[in-house]
Amino acid sequence: MTASSTGPSPAPAGHPAPAHTATTSEPPPGAVGTARPRLEGTAKVTGAVRYAADEPASDLAHGWVVTSTVTRGRIREIDTSTALAMPGVLGVIDHRNAPRLDLEAGPFFGPDGGLHLLQSDEIPHSGRPIALVVAETPEQARAAGMALRVTYDEEPYDVDFRLEHPDARPATSFFGEDATVGDVDTELAASTVVVDERYVTPEVHGAAMEPHTATAWWQDGRLQIIDSNQGPFMVAMTVATLFRLEPKHVRVRSAHVGGGFGSKSGACGPQLVLAVMAATVLDRPVRVTLTRNQVFQTVSMRPATDQRVRIGADADGRLRAIDHTAAFEVSRIADYLENCTELTNTLYAARAIRTRRTAVPVDILPPFSVRGPGATPGSFALESAMDEVAERLRMDPLELRLRNEPSVGPVSGLPFSRRNLIACLTEGARRFGWAARDHRPRRRKEGHLLVGTGTAVASFGAGALPSTASITAETDGTFTVAVGASDIGTGARTALTAVAADALRVPPERIRLLIADSDLGPAWGAGGSRGTTSWSWAITEAAAQLRSRPGGAALPLTVSCDTTESLGRLPLMERHSYSAVFGKVTVDPATGEVRVRRLLGMFAVGRVINPLLARSQLAGGMIMGLSMALHEEGVRDRATGRHVNTDLAGYHIAAHADVPDIEADFVPDYEPGDPSGIKGLGEIGTVSTAAAIANAVWHATGRRQRTLPIRLDRVLEAHPPNRCHEPAG
Numbered sequence: 180m181t182a183s184s185t186g187p188s189p190a191p192a193g194h195p196a197p198a199h200t201a202t203t204s205e206p207p208p209g210a211v212g213t214a215r216p217r218l219e220g221t222a223k224v225t226g227a228v229r230y231a232a233d234e235p236a237s238d239l240a241h242g243w244v245v246t247s248t249v250t251r252g253r254i255r256e257i258d259t260s261t262a263l264a265m266p267g268v269l270g271v272i273d274h275r276n277a278p279r280l281d282l283e284a285g286p287f288f289g290p291d292g293g294l295h296l297l298q299s300d301e302i303p304h305s306g307r308p309i310a311l312v313v314a315e316t317p318e319q320a321r322a323a324g325m326a327l328r329v330t331y332d333e334e335p336y337d338v339d340f341r342l343e344h345p346d347a348r349p350a351t352s353f354f355g356e357d358a359t360v361g362d363v364d365t366e367l368a369a370s371t372v373v374v375d376e377r378y379v380t381p382e383v384h385g386a387a388m389e390p391h392t393a394t395a396w397w398q399d400g401r402l403q404i405i406d407s408n409q410g411p412f413m414v415a416m417t418v419a420t421l422f423r424l425e426p427k428h429v430r431v432r433s434a435h436v437g438g439g440f441g442s443k444s445g446a447c448g449p450q451l452v453l454a455v456m457a458a459t460v461l462d463r464p465v466r467v468t469l470t471r472n473q474v475f476q477t478v479s480m481r482p483a484t485d486q487r488v489r490i491g492a493d494a495d496g497r498l499r500a501i502d503h504t505a506a507f508e509v510s511r512i513a514d515y516l517e518n519c520t521e522l523t524n525t526l527y528a529a530r531a532i533r534t535r536r537t538a539v540p541v542d543i544l545p546p547f548s549v550r551g552p553g554a555t556p557g558s559f560a561l562e563s564a565m566d567e568v569a570e571r572l573r574m575d576p577l578e579l580r581l582r583n584e585p586s587v588g589p590v591s592g593l594p595f596s597r598r599n600l601i602a603c604l605t606e607g608a609r610r611f612g613w614a615a616r617d618h619r620p621r622r623r624k625e626g627h628l629l630v631g632t633g634t635a636v637a638s639f640g641a642g643a644l645p646s647t648a649s650i651t652a653e654t655d656g657t658f659t660v661a662v663g664a665s666d667i668g669t670g671a672r673t674a675l676t677a678v679a680a681d682a683l684r685v686p687p688e689r690i691r692l693l694i695a696d697s698d699l700g701p702a703w704g705a706g707g708s709r710g711t712t713s714w715s716w717a718i719t720e721a722a723a724q725l726r727s728r729p730g731g732a733a734l735p736l737t738v739s740c741d742t743t744e745s746l747g748r749l750p751l752m753e754r755h756s757y758s759a760v761f762g763k764v765t766v767d768p769a770t771g772e773v774r775v776r777r778l779l780g781m782f783a784v785g786r787v788i789n790p791l792l793a794r795s796q797l798a799g800g801m802i803m804g805l806s807m808a809l810h811e812e813g814v815r816d817r818a819t820g821r822h823v824n825t826d827l828a829g830y831h832i833a834a835h836a837d838v839p840d841i842e843a844d845f846v847p848d849y850e851p852g853d854p855s856g857i858k859g860l861g862e863i864g865t866v867s868t869a870a871a872i873a874n875a876v877w878h879a880t881g882r883r884q885r886t887l888p889i890r891l892d893r894v895l896e897a898h899p900p901n902r903c904h905e906p907a908g
């Protein structure tokens with residue numbers, strides 16, 4: 180084998196490549212660690228990129244989803260006669276003619292009734308899809324959908340999530356057991372101060388820009404799917420299971436996805452189940468696109484939570500006990516775990532730690548992961564309570580955190596792979612100007628506005644999940660890298676190209692990356708902040724295999740790898756990303772309006788693949804945290820059981836005017852267990868931001884906001900306007 184890689188038949192990777200084959204282990208310039216704009220950026224902003232609903236398809240029919248107008252009960256009758264006679268209508272699929280699904284299917288938490296659409300006359304929650312009307316055009320389908328006459332036998336429902344609910348039960352242990360270390364009650368009794376408070380968070384929706392959409396058709400005995408989701412391989416497996424198909428007979432592609440935030444991370448979305456049913460029954464390509472209203476009503480949300488946190492501390496701020504009991508709502512038709520106590524098991528040293536998770540089943544749409552599931556509402560409770568401990572001790576809340584830094588996992592006893600929380604806190608404090616803060620509340624004013632600052636920290640589980648990748652050394656000196664990844668707007672394409680380039684020791688221009696196709700092999704999805712870590716691991720292993728091949732092999736040459744074994748060999752450790760977020764707010768005591776002036780986040784997220792995209796993702800996460808703190812709230816009408824604010828007019832999300840200058844930056848970090856040294860950063864930007872803002876609101880006003888969002892009325896209730904102009908005490 181020749182060492183030349185510029186000839187017509189160059190060596191496989193690993194042999195000297197032209198410019199960048201350094202003799203050191205330093206990554207070549209232009210790849211990992213370098214800021215680069217996203218590869219498809221120009222195509223996106225010029226409208227050239229095709230999202231799932233933009234893909235042309237011949238002979239395409241369109242489905243309109245009809246949803247239940249009652250919250251619980253049974254369908255008495257669906258009269259399709261008028262609808263079927265309308266122009267362009269091809270058929271109506273409902274529980275009487277829909278293909279039968281495997282009702283035991285459910286890849287995450289067991290059988291998931293949320294996926295079992297059109298299988299019976301039962302209505303388990305409001306907005307449940309009950310029929311799909313299919314026509315030649317979307318307008319014809321919608322018109323016929325409106326003409327469907329449905330009658331129901333209504334039954335009583337219960338949507339009243341509450342701690343005292345008679346059906347409350349211990350939550351599934353999917354992410355590990357509840358924890359008990361030491362004797363919480365004894366330690367609380369011996370504490371100088373004890374905080375014992377309840378924190379409440381509402382239902383929160385992913386609200387991705389791109390509504391859920393799927394197109395399905397049969398072609399040569401294979402089900403072809405173009406769908407908007409966070410993991411095409413897992414979606415293909417779910418479809419195969421639900422419809423009892425051979426996995427190899429299902430192909431899912433998701434080239435470009437307009438955000439997910441968890442709402443496209445479940446087993447598969449309702450749009451896809453319905454599109455496959457219609458394509459099967461009618462033997463036509465069928466596209467189902469949910470309206471914004473239907474996305475809110477039929478796609479999973481973060482469950483409401485009600486958490487009790489008790490923390491006991493000595494006068495010097497050392498924690499004696501943390502007791503965190505987190506209740507959350509689940510649907511009666513599917514299980515789920517909002518793992519609110521994840522941080523509590525790892526963030527602080529304490530003599531005693533107890534965590535409990537309680538699921539409360541009610542008649543709602545099944546909840547699922549949203550934007551840092553568990554950790555995000557959990558951190559609002561824990562990090563608010565920590566601020567309350569500092570308040571009672573009259574102590575700097577930052578100092579309180581520094582004093583309770585654990586040396587090993589407080590519950591697990593395991594070592595930390597790399598824990599850079601302190602660096603985040605101290606560097607963040609320096610940049611934010613924290614040293615000048617008067618820690619007493621209600622001391623600063625600007626005109627009539629009250630001004631406050633606050634901080635909160637977070638950890639978020641880091642790691643990778645089994646994935647496969649294959650790399651082909653092509654005859655022209657380029658490399659085709661194939662991995663079943665998905666880019667939901669994160670910049671995964673760009674990041675993975677850089678990882679592949681470094682792993683193959685070639686410039687990124689020589690990488691051709693194929694993603695977003697279940698045919699590329701098993702791969703984890705874009706979820707749990709583990710997409711890029713999982714796919715990078717597989718790419719790096721495949722590249723190493725290719726580079727270790729003896730020279731002289733004929734090209735093209737393909738190697739494939741599966742990371743299951745190497746992941747299994749990882750020693751057990753506490754592996755996390757870390758953050759410290761600092762915020763400055765103003766509160767208008769006359770209107771109750773909270774405005775965020777400044778947000779600064781310092782992050783330890785391992786090696787940063789692309790600082791430009793990573794910053795953007797973390798700033799986006801912080802905006803979601805701001806949005807959670809001040810705006811977002813799914814509101815349910817107890818009189819009807821229905822979710823009432825099912826559009827982006829009624830469901831408030833932070834918009835431009837709400838978002839201040841945001842700084843997100845990194846402390847030097849490296850994940851020793853990961854071949855590229857990376858950790859995930861998809862969600863940690865969101866996790867501690869709401870607590871940082873709530874703590875700043877306390878600092879401004881002297882009143883705690885323990886219920887999210889911090890609405891104007893809640894600020895006013897805590898602060899009757901006629902008492903707001905008293906001199907600060």
Ligand code: MOS
Nearest residue numbers: 441549550706707
């Ligand atoms: Mo995510 S909320 O893990 O897609």
